Amino acid sequence: MREQHPIIAERFPDLHPPFAPQAAVVEANRCLNCFDAPCTAACPTHIDVPKFIKKIVSGNLEGSARTILDANVLGASCSRVCPVDVLCEGACVMHHYNEQPIEIGRLQRFAMDAFHARGGKLQKTFSGTRVGKVVCIGAGPASLACAAELAQHGFAVTVFERCPLAGGLNTYGVAEYKLPASASLREIELIEELGVEFRLGIEIDAGSLAEIERDFDVIFLGVGLGAMHRLDIPGGDHSSIVDALAFIAAYKTAKMIHTTGKVAVIGAGNTAIDAANAAKRLGAEEVSIIYRRKRESMSAFDFEYEHARQEGVHFLWQTIPVGVSADGGMLEFLECVRVDDRLAPIPGSEFLLACDLIITAIGQSPLLELLESVKDVALDNGRVVVERATGQTTNPRYFAGGDCVNGGREVVDAVADGKRAAIAIAHQLEAAHA
Numbered sequence: 123m124r125e126q127h128p129i130i131a132e133r134f135p136d137l138h139p140p141f142a143p144q145a146a147v148v149e150a151n152r153c154l155n156c157f158d159a160p161c162t163a164a165c166p167t168h169i170d171v172p173k174f175i176k177k178i179v180s181g182n183l184e185g186s187a188r189t190i191l192d193a194n195v196l197g198a199s200c201s202r203v204c205p206v207d208v209l210c211e212g213a214c215v216m217h218h219y220n221e222q223p224i225e226i227g228r229l230q231r232f233a234m235d236a237f238h239a240r241g242g243k244l245q246k247t248f249s250g251t252r253v254g255k256v257v258c259i260g261a262g263p264a265s266l267a268c269a270a271e272l273a274q275h276g277f278a279v280t281v282f283e284r285c286p287l288a289g290g291l292n293t294y295g296v297a298e299y300k301l302p303a304s305a306s307l308r309e310i311e312l313i314e315e316l317g318v319e320f321r322l323g324i325e326i327d328a329g330s331l332a333e334i335e336r337d338f339d340v341i342f343l344g345v346g347l348g349a350m351h352r353l354d355i356p357g358g359d360h361s362s363i364v365d366a367l368a369f370i371a372a373y374k375t376a377k378m379i380h381t382t383g384k385v386a387v388i389g390a391g392n393t394a395i396d397a398a399n400a401a402k403r404l405g406a407e408e409v410s411i412i413y414r415r416k417r418e419s420m421s422a423f424d425f426e427y428e429h430a431r432q433e434g435v436h437f438l439w440q441t442i443p444v445g446v447s448a449d450g451g452m453l454e455f456l457e458c459v460r461v462d463d464r465l466a467p468i469p470g471s472e473f474l475l476a477c478d479l480i481i482t483a484i485g486q487s488p489l490l491e492l493l494e495s496v497k498d499v500a501l502d503n504g505r506v507v508v509e510r511a512t513g514q515t516t517n518p519r520y521f522a523g524g525d526c527v528n529g530g531r532e533v534v535d536a537v538a539d540g541k542r543a544a545i546a547i548a549h550q551l552e553a554a555h556a
């Protein structure tokens with residue numbers, strides 16, 4: 123397992139430090155163990171929240187972790203990255219009593235940290251080998267959940283991934299103060315120990331897909347999304363413009379651990395916030411987020427916005443970039459203009475924003491070239507069309523889940539997709555070989 127670079131560890135300490143054992147029990151004791159627990163209903167993977175919390179109270183941390191893992195094999199990373207305010211904790215009945223919701227995310231992390239610290243392993247539900255070979259394309263959360271579930275049921279699973287490390291956004295794209303890459307890789311080691319074969323650094327294209335179809339019975343597409351949209355303005359190809367995911371991946375893998383000068387981040391989603399906060403923590407003297415609409419329209423969660431403000435990030439609302447000025451190769455200014463509610467430029471409102479680095483976070487394109495090459499798999503606006511209950515595509519041998527289906531939602535949504543598809547794949551293979 124790779125350890126954090128010391129500078130990254132120092133600058134990106136845990137955003138929500140873990141519970142001490144006694145504090146965890148005190149918090150767990152507040153839970154009312156609701157019969158029809160709305161927290162469980164609000165979790166896309168339907169973790170039995172009152173059950174795992176009750177086991178923390180009784181000191182059964184192993185049982186608590188297993189309750190979490192039964193529903194969500196990435197229970198450790200989800201405990202750190204889930205937007206709990208809008209999921210389980212947002213649904214907690216404590217809100218009705220004007221009390222703080224139970225800190226479900228931190229309790230989940232407490233149980234999962236203890237599990238990993240003890241060297242806990244994932245368990246198989248079937249000890250033999252079942253007939254049928256499955257391949258997952260992409261090693262992000264959807265594929266990991268699918269692969270783990272199938273391996274636990276005794277199927278042979280291979281995962282292909284174009285990056286040198288598995289985990290997708292969990293490893294490369296989540297702010298380090300939420301989820302260190304090392305924590306993501308630790309979860310993947312456990313999946314590997316189930317017998318899942320990871321083939322890393324392999325790009326799958328139309329040609330290799332034909333080969334894969336020959337070698338495997340079922341194919342799960344967990345390919346995520348493609349590159350960030352490019353900045354389509356004069357000077358938008360300057361070498362000091364990077365996309366937010368590449369910027370985050372660079373510091374998480376310690377390829378870049380310092381940022382200097384002034385940074386402009388274009389976009390106002392959660393990835394833009396993560397990149398802006400990272401630039402600040404890596405040493406940028408000033409970081410501004412530029413967004414074309416008003417504050418209330420930004421797609422980042424409210425708590426992410428508040429966090430960025432606390433980090434010292436400035437926000438320029440109703441502003442769009444119109445050009446990039448450079449002096450002899452050195453980036454100088456982002457040329458901006460204010461816009462009205464209909465995004466029309468306001469005459470005379472042009473201004474220059476001094477910057478040394480521009481980070482774009484303006485959405486990702488679908489991996490159209492690959493997806494369009496898959497025979498008989500229908501797409502809708504670049505997203506793979508699936509049957510909701512099974513994740514099966516319009517080609518019965520193909521299943522799909524995660525961002526390539528939903529356009530980019532939470533890690534926990536991808537995990538739910540992967541597990542759902544795995545159960546349907548297992549049924550299909552068992553029926554075919556009965």
Ligand code: SF4
Pocket residue numbers: 152153154155156159160161162171172213214215216224226
């Ligand atoms: Fe406990 Fe809140 Fe869930 Fe009720 S809704 S079971 S109080 S965490």
